[in-house]
Amino acid sequence: MSRELIYYAILFVAMLLLQALICNHIVLFNVAVPIIFIYFIIRLPMSLSTNWVLTLSFLMGFCVDIFSDTPGMNALACTIFAIARRKIFTLYNSRDEHHAEIVPSISTLGFATYCKYLLTTTLCYCTLIFLIEYFSFSHLPMMLLKIVSSSVLTFLLLLGIDSLMARQS
Amino acid sequence: MRNLLNFIIRYNTWFIFIFYVLLSCTLLFNGRNFYQQSVYLTSANGVSSTVYGMTNSVTGYFNLKEINADLQRRNASLENEVLNLQNQLKYYVTMVDADSASMSSTHASRFDYVIASVINNSVHHPRNYFTINKGANDGIKPGMGVVDQNGVVGIVNVVGSNSSRIISLLNTTQHFSVKIKNTDYIGSLSWYEGNPGIAYIEEMAQHMQFHVGDTVVTSGFSTTFPEGIPVGTVISRVRTTDENFFTLKVKLMSDFPRLSTVRVIKDDFKAELDSLQLYDAANN
16 A cells, blocks of 8 residues: 555656656647646546545646646646546446456556547546636637647657556556 | 535535635636735745756756857847947047036946846746746846846746746736837737747837838836837738727747746836836825
């Protein structure tokens, strides 16, 4: 148990620093922003109670907000995302399957299911964050372009990170 | 009472969810008011400015070649200007009797500069900010103007003890008072989300004359920037629905994705000018 605790603590700090120091400065083609810190939330075990998932997600978003000067934006998106995560997970894993102890990754879910799960969650988060950032539909085409391109970029990066982690463990 | 407790315990997840959502919404919509009192919620706080400072000590070397070229160019143009001014001065000194012309030195020393490094920067949000490694200990106060070697880049927003957060020129909520160089046409410079190299001057009077390539400079109407600091060059005129005004498209001088060393402008007359305005307001 304590090993997992240390693992998630390191993951939290690593994702926060990666996002703040590297990914916040990358904008591909002026539209695509990699949002990799959500990997921490995506990877939280399904057995963890929703209260904890909410709290950790909020903290993650709050810390990213402080580093990137976007007050409350990521915190709000992460809180809603924490609720959506479980729903998305049950969407691709039928209820009768025993998945209470599962930590979502390629090795536990299989490639196809994990890809579906990852793509949906990143799309969900990117939609949330850009909706909150623009807070109007006046720049709709630009917003949609940013949502789609950012989700694709984030999806590819997270898939890479996950396969790296799987190979090590 | 017992029912109420049961209700809360049963739906505790929803209560926690609503609590966090309310908390983030407060930060989101009321953030600007918080910031006036607290530096801890911004990137200018102790932890994040230390982290950014450490990274900057590595990444700060990356763009030195381009920055050096910019500085050389600016240095050449300033040297040119100094020579021109010296020649003019010589000409006027010979015209006027040396005794009667006692030069006042107050104007020259009105502005003071603090040199700082940009340790964190963003250009792709609608509201962009950047962080510098100088703060209240170096005499920086909110509302001071910030320039780099090419021109205007922002205004100081929140000040920590050793770092400050600057509202970038690339911020849709911030407007700058500017004019076309060598004319008196004043307009307000705003940036629209998207391209970090292009901004727009709104509300230019219909009768004004301009040429493509004219330099846009600060108007000097506020105590934030001295008059005549370059901002950009005019590219074209944009049609608007308003008959009496039009909008100019401006190419910005500074390369915002590559900001590295900036100067914060301290105006020694600021307190005096601001108190005069207050005095004026109180008497009207």
